[in-house]
Amino acid sequence: MNLELFGWDDYFSKCAEQYSAQGLHHGRVIIQHKDRYVLITERGEVNGNVSGKFRFETVALQDFPAVGDWVVFDTDSGDQSAVIHHVLDRRTKFSRKVAGDRPDEQVLAANIDIVFLVMGLDSNYNLRRLERHLTVASESGARTVIILNKSDLCPHRKEYTQEVLSIAHGIDVIVMSALLKENIAPLQTLLAPGVTGVLLGSSGVGKSTITNLLLEKDQVKVQNVRVNDSHGRHTTAHRELLMLPNGGLIIDTPGLRELQLWSVDEGLQESFDDIEALAVGCRFRDCRHESEPGCAVLSALDDGTIGPERYESFQKLQHETLRQTLENNLKNKRIQKEKGNKTTRKLRSKPRDLDEL
Numbered sequence: 597m598n599l600e601l602f603g604w605d606d607y608f609s610k611c612a613e614q615y616s617a618q619g620l621h622h623g624r625v626i627i628q629h630k631d632r633y634v635l636i637t638e639r640g641e642v643n644g645n646v647s648g649k650f651r652f653e654t655v656a657l658q659d660f661p662a663v664g665d666w667v668v669f670d671t672d673s674g675d676q677s678a679v680i681h682h683v684l685d686r687r688t689k690f691s692r693k694v695a696g697d698r699p700d701e702q703v704l705a706a707n708i709d710i711v712f713l714v715m716g717l718d719s720n721y722n723l724r725r726l727e728r729h730l731t732v733a734s735e736s737g738a739r740t741v742i743i744l745n746k747s748d749l750c751p752h753r754k755e756y757t758q759e760v761l762s763i764a765h766g767i768d769v770i771v772m773s774a775l776l777k778e779n780i781a782p783l784q785t786l787l788a789p790g791v792t793g794v795l796l797g798s799s800g801v802g803k804s805t806i807t808n809l810l811l812e813k814d815q816v817k818v819q820n821v822r823v824n825d826s827h828g829r830h831t832t833a834h835r836e837l838l839m840l841p842n843g844g845l846i847i848d849t850p851g852l853r854e855l856q857l858w859s860v861d862e863g864l865q866e867s868f869d870d871i872e873a874l875a876v877g878c879r880f881r882d883c884r885h886e887s888e889p890g891c892a893v894l895s896a897l898d899d900g901t902i903g904p905e906r907y908e909s910f911q912k913l914q915h916e917t918l919r920q921t922l923e924n925n926l927k928n929k930r931i932q933k934e935k936g937n938k939t940t941r942k943l944r945s946k947p948r949d950l951d952e953l
């Protein structure tokens with residue numbers, strides 16, 4: 597198995613150098629069960645678990661392997677399963693805070709290259725929510741791309757798209773209809789061989805429909821794998837890292853599905869709801885409350901309704917979000933480009949690997 601097809605590149609190769617020298621192998625987590633993992637490795641799919649030492653020494657939840665992680669392992673001489681010793685440095689991660697005695701973080705997916713934020717061009721459409729989701733997406737460190745789905749339901753798609761572009765600040769926006777199979781091509785292009793994406797968005801915006809479209813439907817069955825459960829029985833499990841027919845990768849885990857992400861960042865929003873309430877009165881819908889004429893926030897600042905400190909922290913959050921998003925996008929665009937070039941070369945020189953998949 598050529599692991600570059602699963603996103604292995606120079607970055608991880610460097611991270612793994614010291615371990616390779618010790619004779620350890622590497623693989624990527626494609627399924628995470630409660631007590632074990634399924635890895636894709638050079639010799640195909642392998643069941644595995646962390647070593648006793650790893651379990652003993654690892655305190656923080658976020659240091660355990662997650663779907664999308666690259667890990668180093670050696671092979672158990674008995675049942676040939678993988679014994680995981682280390683998790684390689686994550687390039688990006690999507691995590692959620694876990695309530696408990698101490699603040700802890702659970703990684704839901706690791707090493708994502710692109711976060712696709714899906715919004716429906718129906719009653720789901722909400723510019724302010726999209727802005728908040730951009731914040732959360734940018735925290736992952738991945739490149740963000742906006743998908744406006746259900747364009748077939750929207751007579752004002754041009755105006756809506758224009759509005760989204762005005763707050764997107766250079767982030768790519770794809771307008772599509774998964775139902776009519778319209779404009780899926782840009783998505784397929786972005787998800788080049790070895791590039792890992794996740795689809796995030798409210799329930800019902802069409803994430804499953806888009807995924808099935810990318811998988812060309814009948815592929816879904818093929819994506820199930822046979823694994824041993826904890827009693828050694830064979831079961832089928834849903835693969836959480838899916839390979840698309842054109843070589844792109846999609847992470848789709850129950851954890852991401854259930855993600856309370858959207859309420860976490862609503863929380864962040866609440867802390868500025870006084871300013872949001874004022875902003876309704878701004879002359880322009882995409883007002884950034886900096887120097888725009890007719891800005892209700894600036895006039896509230898003038899007449900003392902909101903203090904200068906409050907205004908400043910609001911602006912800081914806005915700028916931080918934007919800066920982070922743009923930085924991530926630049927960085928990840930570059931990585932993908934390098935990866936794309938290399939994988940294409942590899943694919944040309946080693947066509948057999950594709951047949952082996």
Ligand SMILES: Nc1nc2c(ncn2[C@@H]2O[C@H](COP(=O)(O)OP(=O)(O)OP(=O)(O)O)[C@@H](O)[C@H]2O)c(=O)[nH]1
Nearest residue numbers: 745746747749773774775799800801802803804805
């Ligand atoms: N009109 C229209 N309907 C769509 C489109 N894409 C998806 N739908 C419909 O929207 C509904 C929800 O789609 P899903 O793909 O299940 O949405 P989801 O985001 O995966 O939802 P969750 O699994 O709850 O997170 C289904 O009835 C789809 O057929 C589209 O482009 N246009």
Ligand SMILES: [Zn+2]
Nearest residue numbers: 878883885891
């Ligand atoms: Zn304003």
